[in-house]
Amino acid sequence: MLTKRKPVHPGNLFKQEVLIPLGLTVTQAAADLGVSRKALSEFLNGHSSLSPEMAIRIGKATKTSPESWLNMQNKLDLWKVDKKNPEVIPFPIKASDVEDKDEQKSAII
Helix, strand or coil: CCCCCCCCCCCHHHHHHHHHHHCCCHHHHHHHHHHHHHHHHHHHCCCCCCCHHHHHHEEEEECCCHHHHHHHHHHHHHHHHHHEEEEEECCCHHHHHHHHHHHHHHHHH
16 A cells, blocks of 8 residues: 655665664775665765665665665655556446356365
8 A cells, every 4th residue: 555655765765763873974884885886875865776786785784684775765666657647447347247156266276
């Protein structure tokens, strides 16, 4: 379920909860993560999305799961797309259609 409030960009969270408390500069953090300063800066400032590679690097550096970082990015991406194109007409599914399909699956198994 999508929320009405915009999810936090994972770069913002990484900056606020990791870099600032540790007193790390973007240059230091980029070197530690093995990425360019420009790539990290764009991520921290929300100008680029979190890549799976960056999620693994951040996960290893912070001893957190890369999946948790990617989930944040996925929530943000889905929220943005939903806000861009909210008008979708739902398929006309009746309760009887769903029950019929359940019965068909049971008969196959």
